[in-house]
Amino acid sequence: MEGDPTLRLRVFDLNCWAIRYLSRRRQERVRLIGDALRREGFDLVLLQEVWSEQDYSDLKVKLGGCYPFSHYFRSGVIGSGLCIFSRFPILDTLLYQYSLNGYPYMLQHGDWFCGKSVGLGRRRSGSQPLLLGSPQLHAEYCRDKDAYLPHRLVQAWELAQFIRHTSKGADVVLLGGDLNMHPEDVGIRLLRGWTGLRDAFAEATRFEGCEDGCTLVPNNCFTDKSELLPFPLGIRIDYILYKAISSFMVKCEELKTTTGTVPGMDVPFSDHEAVMATLHIQRQGQAAGATLSTAEPTLADVVTEARTEVGVGLRVAQQQRRSSGRMALLALLLLLLQAAAALGALAGLDAGQPFPKLSFCLLGFLAIGILLLATALYLFHTMEVKMLRGTEEQMRMVLQALQEHP
């Protein structure tokens, strides 16, 4: 087990909250992030919410010396916001966009426009192929009545499936990102259980930073204090997860988070705290056993729980589809009635008072508007139903397999 050289890997992960025109003191913070990254010299940097390509280009120029390899993942209307900087060559990249990501009409939340996804890089660090992912999942806007839970669960499931399918040839898998889930949430249990990924915070020998490893804390000047009221210490939603496949072993030697403002400044890097891990990767004599199988009874419970939630989401989506279908039908009916009335008027059938032209026109446009909107909604919810049903079906298959071969 000993004797082989070990690799020490220092990883930095941060949700940068760099939204053009919206995020406060964005350019200053991006500059500070770049300075810190250049100073600290990590091996691997995973950033989320770098929405502006200009910010990425600026970082690339600044960090070119110490991180010669980088990639920016493009997706959606606004982008994925994901980028990677690396000291070692990035051999190949792939972006997987989740099939569900909120609702286009929830403009105030805007997740739908972002094309949330997981960006994947394949690199060689020393001799080991390393698969690294930088995911971001749909945000949670209201924990008590979380309308996006089914979507986030579909994303967690797709992320897990994607990791399983792409990690076959990698010795080490590393995932760092803003998962928008608390450690005890069903989605993170599902992701960890189904992929065998381990949580750097739980495994770290040493920890330094915000209490309980929180990454959204009340004493960060950019966080919404009212949202964090039920969590006086803050919440942990940014993770570094890893696992070793085949004959390697990964240990987290140290995990750190930033704790609010940058030393010597009055501003933190972001509204999230950064997570920094020092990992030791070591070749070991025997191939590591399937760590997954030992936890399978629990895994079946987690998949069942997730499937129930997806089922709830499915019924809501079906209800919404029915409602929009009905609305479209009503609008169509109104239009047909108007057309009949107009034809009647043209044929000179209305002997009495004619319907006022302006109101008639306004009503027609209203009906057309509602018809178009309701049809678009119907199509959208049809797609939603399809994806939720597909995920539920996949989970059912996995449960069956888990029960047949425990």
Add this chain to the structure above:
Amino acid sequence: MEGDPTLRLRVFDLNCWAIRYLSRRRQERVRLIGDALRREGFDLVLLQEVWSEQDYSDLKVKLGGCYPFSHYFRSGVIGSGLCIFSRFPILDTLLYQYSLNGYPYMLQHGDWFCGKSVGLGRRRSGSQPLLLGSPQLHAEYCRDKDAYLPHRLVQAWELAQFIRHTSKGADVVLLGGDLNMHPEDVGIRLLRGWTGLRDAFAEATRFEGCEDGCTLVPNNCFTDKSELLPFPLGIRIDYILYKAISSFMVKCEELKTTTGTVPGMDVPFSDHEAVMATLHIQRQGQAAGATLSTAEPTLADVVTEARTEVGVGLRVAQQQRRSSGRMALLALLLLLLQAAAALGALAGLDAGQPFPKLSFCLLGFLAIGILLLATALYLFHTMEVKMLRGTEEQMRMVLQALQEHP
């Protein structure tokens, strides 16, 4: 090399053209397909354009005895249309939806609504893990002026990247589907060059079926004869591709296509001909060398050619984005002018003839409609530009890598 047991794999691939209410004699054809599959007993069946879940369910019931394992891939508004039937267990599935797939406003082509994608199954056949994909790419509606070429190239690229990333742990990779590309097209050369997949038609020891392996032939009663005028023999756009990784070898012993009508009937299975391959998978002593590297100079040329086409598409998309942006601005300007006129009228500033109310209203609604439409188009083309640029950038990276390490 000899001594190890070989596996014989019989594969069936067909674009079923089973669109509800639109495809002629759909139910009858699906029944015929089911009968043939049950009679022939293939090991693996890859179907595309099974748009109705009811058709899939009917097939599943009929084929349950000889193909106990199956999966239907759901995506998009209408669905992906992809399904797999297998004699061996399907261990896991994953669907990858292409980031670009035509234009939502090209209703007559409808590809955008289909969520075209590649469905992936991972199964064990005998002792070998087998990765199988069933892709469908954007259709080509006009070969001379193919507006969808850049989209199809992005799809071919994403498909190749997806295969590369997911195939690491598989001994054999098998891809069967309707690629909507002629054998000499840049997209298929890109896909084959970048993944190392081999064309069963070119490799087959024996071939039987339509001349040149064509799968869209003029003597099929459902094909559009005028579209096939430049190709008197027909075109070959449905493929079975394969490769062996690690220490396996795959040989195509026999390839067949159907040739029009089903024997004893007056109707063919579909407007496409089915492709059937008999493959021999054999373990060999030495690990197969990287077949990719020998062809790399050509690969660089193919990637360059594809990148040029994507670049052309990028400029068109940028132009369309600019046009829709301008149209949205004009509509906004018109609305503002109208608002100013209306305010003026309210304030009693128009001493003379007032603007007729009805026309005023109609103009307002027209401006709102154009504004909404142009904004939606602008957002759509922004996304298109982003994805085309992303693909171009990825291709540039690959070219650089190919030049640095020839």
